[in-house]
């Protein structure tokens with residue numbers, strides 16, 4: 246009988262998550278642990294002294310199946326983390342477009358490319374069956390008159406985007422070697438938002454501005470459109486990529502719509518009933534006008550479709566921000 250549900254390997258019993266203290270990494274650790282997977286998380290942030298990271302991992306740090314290792318993938322020993330791992334989720338990296346134009350560029354290259362080369366060397370040497378790597382919609386540049394598809398010619402518009410394209414292609418190049426036992430799945434995430442979103446990202450800055458009545462700087466005219474992806478949806482796709490029966494693949498992970506930033510401002514205005522004062526600045530280099538994902542590959546290969554609309558997701562992020570300021574939680 247023909248089935249449209251993609252086949253999977255058995256659920257992993259042990260996973261390694263790089264970038265575990267970050268926004269996506271911490272959600273992924275939490276979901277895997279809830280599914281009964283043993284998790285080794287690695288991050289260069291110290292979860293005790295870095296307040297944001299500590300809070301990111303607060304829900305899982307006492308779980309006996311969770312081991313957190315503080316280490317920098319540019320220099321640390323990677324192989325000891327890998328024995329017994331069914332899958333490595335490689336989410337560590339330096340995100341963000343703007344700092345990549347300047348003095349931080351070397352860190353982008355070292356963490357997104359050189360560290361990935363070190364990781365791939367170890368992963369393939371120890372024959373870990375699956376590596377899922379966090380790539381980015383930024384590799385496409387701006388979408389034109391239709392959603393971006395994985396076969397489109399990449400047109401990265403910033404140094405950050407160039408490093409993300411190099412990172413995913415580096416993983417795929419290792420995987421294409423004849424002696425390689427690791428299959429690589431590169432996920433191109435489209436603007437992920439939700440609880441624990443990074444402080445530099447638009448929605449987090451906007452919610453903060455709305456709840457503190459501080460002005461927010463909006464770069465460009467606000468007509469830039471983004472395909473916003475709720476974090477739980479992004480994590481569902483990521484977990485599926487860890488065990489789907491696939492050969493090497495590149496897969497878009499997008500929320501399935503496109504919303505202008507000025508419309509997000511209106512949604513947040515309504516949600517918070519707050520006054521939002523906007524400071525307008527000219528658009529910044531590397532900010533593309535539109536991102537929009539063709540998600541048919543994710544549907545076909547992972548059986549995945551996003552399920553959270555923007556209003557629901559904004560409400561969840563706002564609730565999280567509010568609870569974070571509850572002293573009983575902030576002192577965890």
Ligand code: NAD
Nearest residue numbers: 264266267268269289317318337338356379381434436437
């Ligand atoms: P994040 O900054 O919250 O998490 C990244 C983590 O990686 C951080 O905790 C950081 O300390 C760690 N890290 C960086 N360099 C490291 C190194 N050399 N060794 C060990 N740890 C290191 O970012 P995020 O938003 O969670 O993004 C996770 C991944 O997803 C990144 O690779 C990013 O490029 C990619 N991505 C994110 C989005 C998004 O919307 N958040 C969109 C597209 C792609």
